[in-house]
Amino acid sequence: MPGGRLMRKPGREALPEAWRLAFERDRRGEFDHADPAPERGSGRVLAAFIATGLVFLAFPGTLLGVWNLTSIAAGRTLTAVSAAWIQAHGFAQVFGWVGTFIVGISLYALPKFQHRSLRRFGRLWACWILWTAGVTWRWASTVYGWHWRIALVGSSVLLLLAYALMQWVIVSPGRERPAGRPAVPQDLGSWLGIAGFSGLGIALADHSVLAVTLSRHSAYPVIPPVPDRVFWLVALWGFVIPVAWGYSTRFVTIFLGLRPPRNGHAGILCAGIGGIILLAFLRRFRLAAVLAFGLVLVAIRALRVFEPSERPPKRLGVYRHYPAFVRAAFGWLVVGSALGVLAEWLPAMPGLPGAGRHAITVGFIATLIFAIGPRILPAFLNGRRLASPAAMGISLWLLMLGCTLRVASESLAYGFQNGAWKWLPVSAFIELAAVLVFAGNLMKTLLSPVPAWFEATSVRPDLPLYFYLASFPETRRVLLAAGLKTLARAREVPRSLTVAEAAAADGVPVELVLEHLRAFFASRQPQRERPQTA
Numbered sequence: 001m002p003g004g005r006l007m008r009k010p011g012r013e014a015l016p017e018a019w020r021l022a023f024e025r026d027r028r029g030e031f032d033h034a035d036p037a038p039e040r041g042s043g044r045v046l047a048a049f050i051a052t053g054l055v056f057l058a059f060p061g062t063l064l065g066v067w068n069l070t071s072i073a074a075g076r077t078l079t080a081v082s083a084a085w086i087q088a089h090g091f092a093q094v095f096g097w098v099g100t101f102i103v104g105i106s107l108y109a110l111p112k113f114q115h116r117s118l119r120r121f122g123r124l125w126a127c128w129i130l131w132t133a134g135v136t137w138r139w140a141s142t143v144y145g146w147h148w149r150i151a152l153v154g155s156s157v158l159l160l161l162a163y164a165l166m167q168w169v170i171v172s173p174g175r176e177r178p179a180g181r182p183a184v185p186q187d188l189g190s191w192l193g194i195a196g197f198s199g200l201g202i203a204l205a206d207h208s209v210l211a212v213t214l215s216r217h218s219a220y221p222v223i224p225p226v227p228d229r230v231f232w233l234v235a236l237w238g239f240v241i242p243v244a245w246g247y248s249t250r251f252v253t254i255f256l257g258l259r260p261p262r263n264g265h266a267g268i269l270c271a272g273i274g275g276i277i278l279l280a281f282l283r284r285f286r287l288a289a290v291l292a293f294g295l296v297l298v299a300i301r302a303l304r305v306f307e308p309s310e311r312p313p314k315r316l317g318v319y320r321h322y323p324a325f326v327r328a329a330f331g332w333l334v335v336g337s338a339l340g341v342l343a344e345w346l347p348a349m350p351g352l353p354g355a356g357r358h359a360i361t362v363g364f365i366a367t368l369i370f371a372i373g374p375r376i377l378p379a380f381l382n383g384r385r386l387a388s389p390a391a392m393g394i395s396l397w398l399l400m401l402g403c404t405l406r407v408a409s410e411s412l413a414y415g416f417q418n419g420a421w422k423w424l425p426v427s428a429f430i431e432l433a434a435v436l437v438f439a440g441n442l443m444k445t446l447l448s449p450v451p452a453w454f455e456a457t458s459v460r461p462d463l464p465l466y467f468y469l470a471s472f473p474e475t476r477r478v479l480l481a482a483g484l485k486t487l488a489r490a491r492e493v494p495r496s497l498t499v500a501e502a503a504a505a506d507g508v509p510v511e512l513v514l515e516h517l518r519a520f521f522a523s524r525q526p527q528r529e530r531p532q533t534a
């Protein structure tokens with residue numbers, strides 16, 4: 001309830017004197033409690049991004065992917081399915097799901113990493129609207145072909161606008177650097193983030209050029225194979241993978257209890273990412289594949305993913321074996337980039353490029369998100385608890401099984417007539433099941449009530465009423481039930497009005513109000529992390 005706005009109600013003069021005096025104090029700036037409203041506000045924006053990403057993952061992304069793969073397997077050829085649908089699927093997964101998660105998490109977390117608190121959320125909501133409209137329009141126009149020329153160009157403009165707004169929020173012009181913070185980032189995570197978001201800008205600019213070219217010269221909304229390859233190289237190796245590595249320097253390191261990453265590798269990794277983008281545009285695909293493989297080995301060394309943990313991993317509230325899946329995700333990245341190299345030298349095996357791409361997208365990206373997302377997202381979403389750690393485990397095992405079947409059968413099936421074809425649809429349905437369990441678990445988490453971040457015994461009469469209402473808007477119902485009837489009439493709540501003053505103003509014993517509040521917070525206590533052994 002930012003600013004304490006409630007409903008259209010009578011003016012302040014009709015309120016009790018204690019309320020009017022409190023408004024006076026507010027006007028003079030006489031309150032010193034931190035405002036919890038911004039945290040709630042960022043949590044809501046993040047929830048919108050996550051819910052949008054989950055919808056894209058389940059339906060436009062995976063369901064369409066399953067449809068495509070079963071049609072390809074039935075026809076025993078890649079051309080059994082429309083190229084527009086294959087591209088729509090890729091776009092939904094990379095930009096609709098992974099991109100939406102990355103943009104939402106970055107808008108939420110990066111200002112915090114820079115020790116800034118966002119107070120106004122208009123730009124964040126605008127960014128969500130532009131991004132969601134852009135990816136939805138792009139996907140729908142490719143699948144249905146309805147006014148696709150205008151849709152391709154229009155959607156790429158919306159995505160560029162969303163990108164510009166996101167950069168503005170994150171870089172925030174006029175922001176003062178906190179004392180003691182160096183002008184140039186010193187850590188690997190920041191450099192990978194800079195590289196990855198630059199890569200996103202380049203991928204979106206390339207997408208706009210392709211959209212204009214197609215709308216002027218093509219009869220179908222289908223990017224030709226070579227520019228399509230360039231686009232995915234830039235989108236995956238220039239954007240998604242560097243950002244995944246960048247966030248891994250924080251989340252994987254902390255949650256797995258690893259030693260700090262090797263910051264000295266930042267230069268070589270950023271130069272390598274730039275090199276892959278350049279080689280992609282120069283269409284030197286062999287060199288790009290070899291460079292990507294080498295870079296993966298450097299990134300794994302820099303992140304220390306396969307080194308032993310020096311502290312026990314944080315397992316509270318999540319599937320306890322998730323650290324093994326984080327490591328398996330990096331194992332898939334090695335396999336995927338190695339298949340990418342093999343595909344360059346074995347053109348007689350046309351399944352290798354798709355198998356390598358899915359070892360990276362499903363094996364690395366999806367597994368990393370399935371393993372780390374349920375650990376960080378509930379906490380970011382106003383300290384919620386993951387609905388089901390068991391469901392998290394099921395989604396990870398299914399994904400691993402589906403991905404193994406997929407990569408193996410695709411490598412062997414495409415271009416040949418053999419038994420591997422019959423495993424492709426099986427792998428698709430297993431992956432779909434994994435995705436539905438993951439998305440259902442996170443959606444259920446999103447819809448669950450926000451737990452209290454302070455104990456029931458911390459409820460005090462001298463804390464401001466506004467603090468409770470802004471942190472937990474549901475306390476409004478509790479306070480009204482306790483007899484604070486002015487709340488029902490007030491348009492806004494003064495920040496400095498204490499619970500004791502509000503109770504006295506309405507002639508209610510303060511102990512009764514505190515009792516109601518304590519009962520509410522006691523029912524909302526979260527699980528707490530206890531020291532564990534490895």
Ligand code: HEM
Binds near residue numbers: 065068093355362428
């Ligand atoms: C989960 C189940 C999935 C299924 C069943 C599936 C299926 C497919 C199929 C059949 C193709 C076309 C041919 C081929 O490469 O074999 C394809 C292409 C692609 N997929 Fe997936 N996929 C899945 C997951 C993902 C994920 C999670 C991502 C990204 C995060 C992704 C990104 C892509 C991309 C970028 C392409 C290339 C599109 C193009 O050529 O323009 N896929 N997928």
